[in-house]
Amino acid sequence: MAVEGGMKCVKFLLYVLLLAFCACAVGLIAVGVGAQLVLSQTIIQGATPGSLLPVVIIAVGVFLFLVAFVGCCGACKENYCLMITFAIFLSLIMLVEVAAAIAGYVFRDKVMSEFNNNFRQQMENYPKNNHTASILDRMQTDFKCCGAANYTDWEKIPSMSKNRVPDSCCVNVTVGCGINFTEKQIHKEGCVEKIGGWLRKNVLVVAAAALGIAFVEVLGIVFACCLVKSIRSGYEVM
Numbered sequence: 001m002a003v004e005g006g007m008k009c010v011k012f013l014l015y016v017l018l019l020a021f022c023a024c025a026v027g028l029i030a031v032g033v034g035a036q037l038v039l040s041q042t043i044i045q046g047a048t049p050g051s052l053l054p055v056v057i058i059a060v061g062v063f064l065f066l067v068a069f070v071g072c073c074g075a076c077k078e079n080y081c082l083m084i085t086f087a088i089f090l091s092l093i094m095l096v097e098v099a100a101a102i103a104g105y106v107f108r109d110k111v112m113s114e115f116n117n118n119f120r121q122q123m124e125n126y127p128k129n130n131h132t133a134s135i136l137d138r139m140q141t142d143f144k145c146c147g148a149a150n151y152t153d154w155e156k157i158p159s160m161s162k163n164r165v166p167d168s169c170c171v172n173v174t175v176g177c178g179i180n181f182t183e184k185q186i187h188k189e190g191c192v193e194k195i196g197g198w199l200r201k202n203v204l205v206v207a208a209a210a211l212g213i214a215f216v217e218v219l220g221i222v223f224a225c226c227l228v229k230s231i232r233s234g235y236e237v238m
Helices: 006-042 049-077 080-106 108-125 130-142 151-156 191-237
Strands: none
Touching (some): 080 191, 130 191
16 A cells, blocks of 8 residues: 555655665765775784774675665565664664764774884885885875874884985975985974874764764654554555
């Protein structure tokens, strides 16, 4: 039995929300992949809180897309079981997202500690590994920083001479500019704090996006429950 009256409006709004869910799912997958690429270049691979968080984000994105498909099928066919499944799974996704947000907040210091340790370890591999060197050079150039805590960290690298830093530390990068440098010629601030500051500035944007997604999901659950109630009432009439 087809829904009538105000439920037609609810059904239409649910379709709109399902499109929003698909967009959110694609966004979550993109954010997760981007975060994984960044972490793969800065943190040693392993089952750590920092390295697992992007995987959780990608999994939630994929699952949200599948749930949106189920919801679309349920709304189109006005199927009671599919709509119940949609509402339950959407609620589970919300719980996972809340758990991921809490984990990200709780382990934020752990992630920075891992980043600091691995940055220093990669500094030791700088002269030995061209891939590592290119990653550190790009980070120091993009964030205008030098070393982990500051530029003097490079003095502790055995294969680097005392008056030498990578050319990527220079304000104006040229070949050999890091040899016999003066402090005015290089960026003195460390990359760990500089990148940490950048992350703190952008965390509000991430939080706002998360709240927006959560709000859309709550509306989806409410509309799904309304449609379920209408479908059930139709079955009872029959």
